[in-house]
Amino acid sequence: MQKKNFNKKNLIISGSILIFFMSLMIYALKQDPNFTPSQLVGEKAPIISAPISQGGSFNSENSFNKGRWVVLNFWSSYCVVCRSEAPEIENFYQTISLNSATNPELVSINIQDDKEAISQWQSNYGQTFPVVQDTKGLISIQYGVTGTPETFFIDKNSIVRYRIAGAVNKNIILKFIDWLEKNPNSSQDDATKALMNMRNNS
Template sequence: MNKNLLSIAIILLAVAIIAVNVWNPQNKETNEESTDLAASESVTATEDVPGVDLSEVQEGKPAPDFELTTLAGETVKLSDYQGKKVILNFWATWCPPCKAEMPHMQNFYEENKDKGVEIVAVNLTDLDNGRSEIESFVKEYGLSFDIPLDEKGTIGTQYQAFTIPTSYVIDSNGIITQKIIGPMDENMMADLTESIQ
């Protein structure tokens, strides 16, 4: 009797394995489709950040205003720079491309600050290594442009600075003309700012 039960159990197990293997390839496409759907839904979900409208930060639209405190302790608004061309940059001290870009930004700023061009380099402070590290970085690179501190991370999120450095070129009317992901050099900054009003 035990041999019969064991034989029946083995046969049922073999039938179950065959049924799963025959049924699974048909279901595999459905699983892949649902995985793709879940992935696309997660991308959409990341675009819906509470309190932030990511659709307002686009080329051709006015740059959303914000207010932050600079490393020097002054309160600045992006709208304070209206009437000037602005390179709005998002960076952190630990970011190698940011380190490569900063000397170019400083040189460009020194050459163009009297020509109606500003650099506003927002430090993603909530992702960085502390205020003393930021101060050391600024001193080491001799940075003299404004460095607002995004201590809560809301401005970096609003401006979609998910890869850094991320920069926006804003014309004298406060309109976003270009978004650049990755480091820039002086020639690139000159080309981007010369082509706008």
């Protein structure tokens, strides 16, 4: 009788522990990764010096702190979400970045693909912008990139203001930059909530 009660007690404890850990897993999966802000937020954007897949090289000192926002978009060819984002990034580049020298500048950074893979990707998705090659993943390490796509918003003073984990589109980029400009002292939680509202209403 005692053995039976002991087994029943063990079963209840084991079941409770299992339910607890399953609840933790479900909770974690529901969390927006943007609620875990980049440690670079509020800091000067790290300098980038790297080759461009189409030829030449990129140095961020020619882009950062030049009186315009910089939208730093990290992507890779093995990223499924990047496929749906690709046309939006081209749309932003063509209609915004190229339209005025004071509009936000797009800097596209590919992680660890070779030139052929980047060229094939751009051909498939009709992309025309230059792509900075992070061949060894060192730039993504500098920026603390944990997955692709990730997009960093760097203000006119070369300060990292926010990092979006996940896909973006032209409207979200423009609305979010506008919000960041109007709320220079906002907390990361406030910025994330504003972003979520924009996504829900887009």
